[in-house]
Amino acid sequence: MPTIVRATVPATEVALAETFAALPTLEVEAERVVKSGEKVVMPLLWIRNAGVEEFESACAEDPTIDDLELLADFGDELLYRMHWIEQVGLLLQMLTNGQATILNAFGTEEQWHLRMLYPSRDHLSQTKEFCVEHELEFTVDAIREMEGDPSGRYGLTTEQYETLVTAVRRGYFEVPRDINLEELADELGVSHQAVSECLRRGTEALIEDTLLVGFPEQETQPPSPLEGD
Structure with missing residues (x-):
């Protein structure tokens, strides 16, 4: 395999x-x-x-x-x-x-x-x-x-892979967006929170597994003064 x-x-x-x-x-x-x-x-x-x-x-x-x-x-x-x-x-x-x-x-x-x-x-x-x-x-x-699953190529779970692919295909990452988080959640048949978590964790896993090979882990930075505004 x-x-x-x-x-x-x-x-x-x-x-x-x-x-x-x-x-x-x-x-x-x-x-x-x-x-x-x-x-x-x-x-x-x-x-x-x-x-x-x-x-x-x-x-x-x-x-x-x-x-x-x-x-x-x-x-x-x-x-x-x-x-x-x-x-x-x-x-x-x-x-x-x-x-x-x-x-x-x-x-x-x-x-x-x-x-x-x-x-x-x-x-x-x-x-x-x-x-x-x-x-x-x-x-x-x-x-x-890899077990034959496309998600395995990129360090993603099956749920993360399907959520990211659906989000791209439905225009979630377009500017402006063609679909919002609530609509994406309805289409996937899961909660708003589950979609949000899959998108965040999936994006992080994808970047770590493809772009950050060999880069040192960054120390946690204090939040920006603009965060939460």
Whole structure:
């Protein structure tokens, strides 16, 4: 059964460890990670907290990088295509024998946060065995089997998935709205409070599972002076 896995791996066991060491505030997010040849991984990466010159200077001293190409410079974000050639054995195992699809990869100075789709738990076990054999640290943070339900792809319950999809289709998120919360609740046959909770919890789960992979949890902020007005 298809299985979604969230895991962390030390930066020293994947790639860019020396680049991270040279640029401690650097953040890297993968747009795409694919296998390119027997010993090469070719990622498409978003680079944050570094300028072109300082980033490329750090990369020049990093043995994991064979080639890099700047595709776009948006000021606060850079988009690069790279070739990784050393210390990518774990990624190659995931992409080949593990048959994993890397859905998200977010790297910082200390570690890479990965979100992957494996065809089955057996394929995940192969990655674990590879790590034990090669003395690599691979920490699984969460495992979720999809069970054929679309909601499982995004960390949602069935109720949250159905509520969000219905809300979108009926125009709840349009400006102005085509349907209000009470009307949406009537259509779904549940209470106003249940719909409100599903929308809030579902939106939070969706964002956490797709957009915030690797981002540190934020401390609770005091309420804004405008809240409750």
